[in-house]
Amino acid sequence: xxxxxxxxxxxxxxxxxxxxxxxxxxxxxxxxxxxxxxxxxxxxxxxxxxxxxxxxxxxxxxxxxxxxxxxxxxxxxxxxxxxxxxxxxxxxxxxxxxxxxxxxxxxxxxxxxxxxxxxxxxxxxxxxxxxxxxxxxxxxxxxxxxxxxxxxxxxxxxxxxxxxxxxxxxxxxxxxxxxxxxxxxxxxxxxxxxxxxxxxxxxxxxxxxxxxxxxxxxxxxxxxxxxxxxxxxxxxxxxxxxxxxxxxx
Numbered sequence: 001x002x003x004x005x006x007x008x009x010x011x012x013x014x015x016x017x018x019x020x021x022x023x024x025x026x027x028x029x030x031x032x033x034x035x036x037x038x039x040x041x042x043x044x045x046x047x048x049x050x051x052x053x054x055x056x057x058x059x060x061x062x063x064x065x066x067x068x069x070x071x072x073x074x075x076x077x078x079x080x081x082x083x084x085x086x087x088x089x090x091x092x093x094x095x096x097x098x099x100x101x102x103x104x105x106x107x108x109x110x111x112x113x114x115x116x117x118x119x120x121x122x123x124x125x126x127x128x129x130x131x132x133x134x135x136x137x138x139x140x141x142x143x144x145x146x147x148x149x150x151x152x153x154x155x156x157x158x159x160x161x162x163x164x165x166x167x168x169x170x171x172x173x174x175x176x177x178x179x180x181x182x183x184x185x186x187x188x189x190x191x192x193x194x195x196x197x198x199x200x201x202x203x204x205x206x207x208x209x210x211x212x213x214x215x216x217x218x219x220x221x222x223x224x225x226x227x228x229x230x231x232x233x234x235x236x237x238x239x240x241x242x243x244x245x246x247x248x249x
Contacts, residue, residue, distance in 0.1 A: 090148060
C-alpha cells in the first residue's frame with residue numbers, strides 16, 4: 001500500500017525583507033544529515049542513506065523558503081512535495097519533509113527533535129533515504145530535509161528477472177522469452193491456449209510475491225510460468241509501483 005506523509009508544521013517562522021544570500025553550504029547540509037542519523041542510531045534505528053535526488057528537491061525548496069517571509073512546505077506556484085521529489089528523480093513508497101529556520105545545523109536538528117511531528121519523521125523506521133537542502137540569508141539557515149522510503153528504478157528486464165527469481169524460489173520454472181506475458185498486460189486479450197491461469201498485479205515491493213500469486217502456486221496445479229513487466233498506468237501518482245503479469249502453465 002502506498003503511504004504519504006506531509007508535515008505541515010514549521011519549526012520557526014520569520015517575517016523580514018529578503019537580503020542577498022550566500023551560496024548554500026554543503027558542509028551544513030551534510031552536518032544536518034549526520035545529526036539526523038546520529039539521532040536515529042542512538043534510538044536503535046538504521047541510518048538513512050544520502051539520496052541526491054531528494055537533496056536536489058530539498059535544496060530547491062530551501063532556496064524558495066529563504067526568499068519568502070514565512071516558512072512553508074509549499075508556496076504558490078510551487079509543486080507539492082511528492083511532485084517536486086519525483087521530478088528531481090526520486091523513487092519512493094513514502095515521503096515526508098521537515099523544514100526549519102535556525103542559526104546552526106545543531107540548532108535546527110535540536111528544534112526538530114523537540115517537536116513531536118518532526119521527531120516522528122526523523123525516527124520513522126520505514127524511511128531509508130534522506131536528502132537535505134540548505135539556503136542562507138542574513139546569517140540564518142533555511143533547511144529542508146526530505147525523507148523517503150526509497151524504491152529502486154528498475155528496467156522492464158530487471159523487474160521480470162526479480163519476479164522470475166521469486167518464482168524459482170517457489171519451485172516454479174521461469175520461462176523465457178517474456179513477450180507472451182508482456183502482451184497480456186492489458187486485460188481483455190484472449191488467453192493463449194496453453195496458459196492455465198493468468199495473474200496481474202501491482203506491487204511496490206519486489207522482495208516477495210503477492211498473496212494472489214502465492215495462492216496460485218500453493219494450489220499445486222502449475223510447474224512453470226512466464227513473467228511480463230507492464231508500463232506504469234499512472235494510477236499511483238508519483239509513487240513507484242511495479243505492474244506485472246504472470247502466465248502459469
